[in-house]
Ligand SMILES: NC(=O)c1ccc[n+]([C@@H]2O[C@H](COP(=O)([O-])OP(=O)(O)OC[C@H]3O[C@@H](n4cnc5c(N)ncnc54)[C@H](O)[C@@H]3O)[C@@H](O)[C@H]2O)c1
Ligand SMILES: O=C(O)C(=O)C[C@@H](O)[C@H](O)[C@H](O)COP(=O)(O)O
């Protein structure tokens with residue numbers, strides 16, 4: 001994809017997601033002339049990019065870079081407190097702005113820092129992973145983990161803009177790229193079957209950013225997310241479909257002390273959700289099998305430890321979709337036909353887990 005594509009996100013505070021190459025020059029226009037100060041939050045792996053952004057912005061703004069720990073290590077209350085301290089020492093006011101540069105973990109933290117500092121300052125997200133581009137940086141869900149589970153503290157705080165510079169994907173390790181494909185596959189199953197066809201048309205190419213369909217896959221996945229969050233920012237209903245595979249996936253991440261990639265965990269979670277839907281009589285066998293075939297061919301995991309079930313079940317009880325004692329899962333009634341399965345029989349749950357356990 002050479003030209004820049006724009007996906008519009010609607011709602012009370014609409015914004016654009018730009019997808020293309022060499023987009024960093026768009027940042028000053030997004031920030032506008034209101035901020036006097038800009039904080040660029042990034043992990044070590046993106047230090048050079050953050051420095052280049054700082055150098056560019058220095059002409060018009062007082063700019064500070066804030067390096068945060070890598071991956072899930074950034075999504076803690078301690079790191080958030082550190083960011084608040086830097087903003088405080090730097091004199092950040094309500095018109096000043098934050099820029100998140102990195103994968104989903106960094107943009108979740110940067111977004112939450114922006115949501116909470118002075119009860120809300122503008123944030124521009126610059127995702128540098130596939131997962132960040134197609135999912136985390138879009139939609140305004142921000143947050144951190146706690147000892148009890150994934151993303152348990154957070155806020156809905158939409159960015160003022162998102163810059164997906166595809167050149168960033170060139171330095172991304174292969175396993176991280178493939179982990180991002182799990183969310184792309186999710187978008188295919190819940191809303192846009194053309195995504196599944198494009199991936200299946202060249203499975204090897206789909207594992208790399210150099211594939212012939214990379215740009216279209218990213219655009220389609222961003223469009224799925226944009227369509228959903230434009231009408232349901234705060235997850236009052238429709239937005240729950242974006243959580244397909246995440247009820248079990250988040251429990252696996254916690255069980256692995258966040259050493260598994262998010263995309264890998266939700267890959268197992270989606271196979272589980274497909275089996276749950278099948279065993280509940282809602283999903284046909286062929287579509288359930290298509291989950292395994294597709295995710296397996298991409299190199300994503302399809303199974304998890306059998307002995308972990310009691311702990312996973314316990315963790316799933318504080319999933320955000322749960323209501324009182326009732327667990328709720330997103331299942332499919334067919335491709336692009338997501339639905340809620342409420343309070344499934346414990347035996348049904350165990351049977352679905354048996355299908356993904358080893
Ligand atoms: N807010 C949301 O709506 C939303 C949606 C999906 C996922 N998430 C969250 O996103 C996180 C996962 O995001 P992720 O998969 O991007 O992982 P990540 O942020 O942990 O990044 C993966 C790794 O890639 C490195 N990296 C990032 N960009 C790079 C680049 N261009 N070149 C080289 N290395 C690079 C990072 O330093 C890290 O080590 C999870 O915490 C998940 O909960 C949030
Ligand atoms: O944007 C959403 O809504 C999603 O559910 C997208 C998910 O891919 C993402 O991992 C999200 O962070 C999960 O949200 P949570 O509310 O279950 O923590």
Ligand SMILES: [Zn+2]
Pocket residue numbers: 135183246262266
């Ligand atoms: Zn996710």
